[in-house]
Amino acid sequence: MKKSVLIIALFLALQPLAFAQDKIPQFDTRHKNIYVEFLGSHILAGVNYDMRLKKGVMDGIGFRAGVGGISTTTSDIDSEVSLGIVTFPLEINHLVGKKRSSFVTGAGLLPVYASFSSEAGTLDDYEYITGEGFAVVGGFLSMGYRYQPKKSGVMFQFHWNPLILRGTGFNAGWFGLGIGVGFK
Template sequence: MMKVVILFMLGFFISSASVAQGQKYAFVEAGGTSIFAAVNFDMRFKKDAREGLGFRAGVGNTFGVFDSELVKDVVVFPVGVNYVYGSKKSSLVVGFNTSIVLVKNRNGSESPFIISPEIGYRYRPYEKGIAFHASYVPLFNTADGTMPVWLGVGVGYSW
């Protein structure tokens, strides 16, 4: 199953190169929608746009940090839509994400989806270069039923 999801995501990224697109942002993220750590891709839908509607998709892992007797080897696929406000280097990001969670040795009480709205700050250069972001991302529908206050930070390359 995981191989199929990874192949689908790679195919999507490769095929998106042939469609008119706005600014793109590839980044590593700690916390946030990825729960612990992930590699992500974000881009605007409108051609040559620095702001506006876009999406993000990625793949991550908890690297054993949240493992227990019932939950082991957690792989996370954060996906979502977002809106970037501000065409200058600094901008506000508002989004709605879901994390598809693949868990080995599940007991059945865990949810395969974690829902997370997002509000944050993003810095990106006008052309190409290093970009970063910080977000507040409350997590809903977690395995234990809590809604933890969750933060995320990311750094990557924008073009």
């Protein structure tokens, strides 16, 4: 009797597993990259997240979002100037190439948070200036080469990245280099 109850209990416990086999969960198979970028749209350096919008492909339309920037301080005997810039590039991009190598093109906006402070003067005449703000300072274009893994592994990107900044116009001599990891 105990053996029969144990067999029936085991059968009832395993029954949902037998029926669950036709309900295989669908995982997100969009190709993604996380990489560090030097120069490019971050001005100096930053980290990016890039993803294809269509599942199951390594090419096509996607997007990139990142954060990076620069911080510097200069000083001499009578003054000190500090500047901090945090960049948040947002890009819509397109990859052409169904294998590991792709031609990447894109266009994006460059929101920036900046802070500035300046201290100057002598004991009798001292001046302190400070300011900070958030703004979209321009845009950028991307054209270049990307090597990415089919499933997961190292990715590499080199691109021409002209910046279009408010007040200064088109800066065509800007390049970017990215290295990171790609995965599905």
